[in-house]
Amino acid sequence: MPSPEIRPATAADLAAVTGIYRHAVLHGTATFELIPPDLTEMTRRFTSLMDGGYPYLVASLQGRVIGYAYAGPYRPRPAYRFTVENSVYLAPAIHRRGIGMQLLQRLIAEAQARGYRQMIAVIGDSANAGSIGVHSRTGFTMIGTHPNVGFKFGRWLDTVMMQRALGDGATTLPAE
Template structure:
């Protein structure tokens, strides 16, 4: 495994994040977007998530080059879902197979637990996306369902795989209703 560093993402990382995501959109099924968003859109997405207290992190090579990123965002927007997050992880092709995805997801889980979230949902594009499924299984996610043929990309139907991991106490205790998860007191 080669050396890399994890750190919070910042606005200056948006060009690299945009490039990594563009490759994922154009060549993979991790995202069901068909047209890569421009840098301004990626910046707006980053600002929205970071501004709401959701964790957003990057992995950098030892020279500081951003080679992967991960973030948590709202699973659904209705208020009763506020204790649940959806994880997203994207790696540059050169970053794959180096343990970076595992490190990013482990850190993302830690940050979400610290922020008070109770459930993390993985929405994986394609049943054949075995690397992502194995990564989530390795970190304690369990399969909760498959939406068969729910997406159409690259001239074929794709499943959506749903996996879930309890964070902290999960559903074993009531949340602190006075605190909104993700916000820093």
Template structure:
């Protein structure tokens, strides 16, 4: 069955999110973490992202099984970066190659645009991580460059691919300085 829905994530989703992330940590380069964080840490991360006003979404099948998730977070914490958001998308292995990652990313783009962010940055682990690079390209991201050998995992050096997508008016207008996106960024 290929049917799935995308909805806002809740704290009840975190155990399934943690399972998807654990697989990514142990078997992929999408994250440079080497040891899967415990459930309590994943719950704390979820609360931090959502508490700061960033969107966090999940895709689930018709039986309520989590297929993947995506969220926005601070690209960098310095105040001048407050209009930029970094995307993260993770899929259960069985959900890969079905268009779910692209659907999650496109919905995340919509939500971040609605929140007033002006740039989305994709930080992709592995220049050989073609599925992630392709979904970013399909979503309209452009390549910024590659940070060569910037990570070391699985006994090898890993490149980091940087991609960017303007959101809303992008840089064509100045942002409303009184309406910062997210809550962490108001300082």
């Protein structure tokens, strides 16, 4: 398989992004959303992240978007302004080919270049070994599990919390 192109997302990519996320909502436990957002809502979310200066990337193969990743605010309060939460989603046929790791590595670099100091992964479902493994291999450490906080597909689900320092992390004060 040829290597994917990883690049900043554009509005033209959002139909494909919406389709990838729709499948994740309807068939997976990586997200705890129950109803897939439509293109209008996904466009609103994209615009909000872009307006906030956050990185949003897509992976494309032969001109077709096959995955995406973005970082957004971890929490809305100002003291969290140097911390981001990441999301990575792939088209179902593309899983386990290293593309998620490539997206995450580039996302880490983009967030670090923007001056963020910590990245948090909130991984849906403690059985999501693929996502936990990709995050571990890219320098995230386990910080805890919230047991039984989501209910989807007739069962209780955990969230796994992982964290990675970006740049100097907490060893120096950030530039204000």
